[in-house]
Amino acid sequence: MEIERIKVTPETPLEQPSSPEEFRARQLKARDMLRGDLEGADLDAYVEERVMTTTLEKVLNVARANSIFPATFGLACCAIEMMSTVSPRYDIARFGAEAFRASPRQADLLILSGRVSIKMAPVVRRIYDQMLEPKWSISMGACSSSGGMFANYAVVQGADRFMPVDVHVPGCPPRPEALIYGFNKLQRMIMGHPDPGWRARYNATGTEEWARGGAGSKPSPEAVEAYRKAREALGA
Ligand code: SF4
Numbered sequence: 001m002e003i004e005r006i007k008v009t010p011e012t013p014l015e016q017p018s019s020p021e022e023f024r025a026r027q028l029k030a031r032d033m034l035r036g037d038l039e040g041a042d043l044d045a046y047v048e049e050r051v052m053t054t055t056l057e058k059v060l061n062v063a064r065a066n067s068i069f070p071a072t073f074g075l076a077c078c079a080i081e082m083m084s085t086v087s088p089r090y091d092i093a094r095f096g097a098e099a100f101r102a103s104p105r106q107a108d109l110l111i112l113s114g115r116v117s118i119k120m121a122p123v124v125r126r127i128y129d130q131m132l133e134p135k136w137s138i139s140m141g142a143c144s145s146s147g148g149m150f151a152n153y154a155v156v157q158g159a160d161r162f163m164p165v166d167v168h169v170p171g172c173p174p175r176p177e178a179l180i181y182g183f184n185k186l187q188r189m190i191m192g193h194p195d196p197g198w199r200a201r202y203n204a205t206g207t208e209e210w211a212r213g214g215a216g217s218k219p220s221p222e223a224v225e226a227y228r229k230a231r232e233a234l235g236a
Helices: 020-035 040-050 057-066 078-084 120-130 141-146 176-190 198-202 208-212 222-235
Strands: 109-113 138-141 167-169
Touching: 020 040, 057 176, 078 109, 078 138, 078 141, 078 176, 078 222, 109 120, 109 141, 138 176, 141 167, 198 208
Parallel strands: 109 138, 138 167
Antiparallel strands: none
8 A cells, every 4th residue: 555645735824824024924914903904805714714603602612512510420230331431542632621520519420320219219309400501411221211120110211210311322232432422412513513313314214103192193105105114124
């Protein structure tokens, strides 16, 4: 394989000038601008090159998404994987979320890392309620998302039954990479451009929607077609 080395040159006007002459030209232009000598098209071009406009909300959301303080809180075996996300190997500090807070009042992310027993659910809910807005939560692992293997009366069959959940991370336990992937999804949600669900990504039409709608619900023509194709593929 041939490796070609290419020098990266600045492409935007905000980056470093490529020669001393260009640097001098910029200095003179800036001086003219400060003196009020720059007018018309020159002034328009100068402003267009240097001014970026956005909304306060967008800036706030970028700041929030990149400085999340998760609560120091673990429920079961999944918590061990959660702990390792702060280790140098996985390094969640890359995304600004390494400062786990010991008080819910200083945390804005609750990671439900493990099964939630019926007795524990009110405690978890209280911790969530004590966190200040805006706040988010990740359900980590099969147990907290659906009860996992503990299909019994002692374990809550899905944490979203007693508190809002923003992202579910599947697995038993999910690896630290999976949790970080879920965390990145949450960041994109906070910044206002969430990933599309798998249906939107693959332009898929499933059959679960009408199945969940109960006995009276009618499937859409697309759902009927998708169901027929799936049955065909299975040879049923
Ligand atoms: S999902 Fe697996 S690893 Fe996580 S709490 Fe449940 S049993 Fe433990």
